[in-house]
Amino acid sequence: ARTAAVIPAAGRGVRLGPGAPKALRPLSGTPMLVHAVRAMAGSRAVSLVVVVAPPDGADEVQRLLDAYPLTGTTEVVVVPGGETRQESVRLGLAAVPDSVTTVLVHDAARPLVPVDTVDAVVAAVRDGSPAVVPALPVTDTVKRVEPRTGDRAGEPEPVVGTPERALLRAVQTPQGFDRATLAAAHEKIVLEGDGATDDAGMVERMGVEVVVVPGHEEAFKVTRPLDLVLAEAVLARRRK
Ligand code: CTP
Numbered sequence: 001a002r003t004a005a006v007i008p009a010a011g012r013g014v015r016l017g018p019g020a021p022k023a024l025r026p027l028s029g030t031p032m033l034v035h036a037v038r039a040m041a042g043s044r045a046v047s048l049v050v051v052v053a054p055p056d057g058a059d060e061v062q063r064l065l066d067a068y069p070l071t072g073t074t075e076v077v078v079v080p081g082g083e084t085r086q087e088s089v090r091l092g093l094a095a096v097p098d099s100v101t102t103v104l105v106h107d108a109a110r111p112l113v114p115v116d117t118v119d120a121v122v123a124a125v126r127d128g129s130p131a132v133v134p135a136l137p138v139t140d141t142v143k144r145v146e147p148r149t150g151d152r153a154g155e156p157e158p159v160v161g162t163p164e165r166a167l168l169r170a171v172q173t174p175q176g177f178d179r180a181t182l183a184a185a186h187e188k189i190v191l192e193g194d195g196a197t198d199d200a201g202m203v204e205r206m207g208v209e210v211v212v213v214p215g216h217e218e219a220f221k222v223t224r225p226l227d228l229v230l231a232e233a234v235l236a237r238r239r240k
């Protein structure tokens with residue numbers, strides 16, 4: 001029962017603002033990707049980490065990771081990614097050997113996920129759930145809107161619905177899968193445009209049950225500049 005973690009890290013980080021690819025930017029002096037790799041390797045279950053680098057950046061990412069060697073026995077390999085997250089995950093999965101039965105998919109942009117959350121996801125997959133996602137209750141009320149595009153871009157958007165907040169969960173990563181289930185989803189499910197932002201959603205579309213386990217506040221995604229401030233504050237608190 002080998003477990004591997006695929007870390008999609010090929011995004012540019014447009015919402016974070018201009019600069020290096022998001023995963024390579026420093027958090028308290030250490031690249032975000034290094035934090036994420038350590039978070040996966042910190043789980044005793046994880047014996048292989050596949051890092052999916054920007055399409056033209058695999059050599060640079062390999063050199064970067066060589067500069068931050070892991071202390072344990074976890075193997076790390078780097079592969080080039082694609083234009084969308086879905087494509088990057090597919091390319092990462094292709095580098096996972098057949099001997100692996102459980103696959104985690106973890107955003108490089110969630111560098112601070114605690115090891116207990118990783119372990120809880122792995123345990124739920126090993127207990128028989130083919131797809132497991134860590135999630136937290138939503139704190140903001142969420143509205144569905146009709147987006148304004150083209151000539152009407154910038155106009156106020158009409159609200160078309162308000163889902164009951166108590167029934168909503170905000171999902172995080174690592175998401176854990178039976179390897180064959182995730183591989184089948186990536187073979188069969190083709191989404192237009194930006195592709196899937198969430199692997200579990202692809203498994204849902206195949207009619208396979210996805211379950212939720214408790215997520216963690218520190219598994220938040222670094223997306224916008226304020227998230228960098230929060231992440232560095234979390235690291236400072238851990239060092240106390
Ligand atoms: N990702 C990827 N390949 C892509 C796009 C995204 O591997 N073509 C990865 C990102 O590196 C990140 C994760 O998917 O670790 C989650 O995506 P997101 O937070 O949207 O990161 P970016 O796409 O880099 O950011 P933005 O959307 O602001 O450009």
Ligand code: MG
Nearest residue numbers: 011012013085
């Ligand atoms: Mg993105």
